[in-house]
Amino acid sequence: MIYLAVALGGALGALSRFGIGQWLADSGYAHLHPATFLANVIGAVPIGVLFIIGAERFTLSGPARLGMSVGFLGAFTTFSAFSLQLLTDI
Numbered sequence: 374m375i376y377l378a379v380a381l382g383g384a385l386g387a388l389s390r391f392g393i394g395q396w397l398a399d400s401g402y403a404h405l406h407p408a409t410f411l412a413n414v415i416g417a418v419p420i421g422v423l424f425i426i427g428a429e430r431f432t433l434s435g436p437a438r439l440g441m442s443v444g445f446l447g448a449f450t451t452f453s454a455f456s457l458q459l460l461t462d463i
Contacts, residue, residue, distance in 0.1 A: 378436035382444020390449050416450030 394408040423442050433441075 375436045375439055378440030379444040382440035382446075383448040384444075386445035386448030386450075389445075390451070413450050416446045420446045420450070 390408070390412050393412055397408045397411070420442055423438065423446070
């Protein structure tokens with residue numbers, strides 16, 4: 374069950390990240406790479422909240438917590454997108 378939650382969360386996170394990138398590319402600001410910055414800022418806050426506040430106040434099952442953090446937010450804020458953009462712009 375944990376693998377399914379992480380896989381589903383990862384797929385949704387990757388699609389969300391791609392959607393933000395497409396939306397910003399269509400706006401004409403793709404050369405500044407705002408999608409990477411925006412995704413990392415948007416994703417960093419929920420990851421922190423999920424592990425610090427969420428663990429203390431809410432009782433989430435292991436699959437739900439890992440699906441949201443490792444799956445969705447991990448795919449959404451992946452550092453590899455930043456690395457790829459850095460290498461392709463040099």
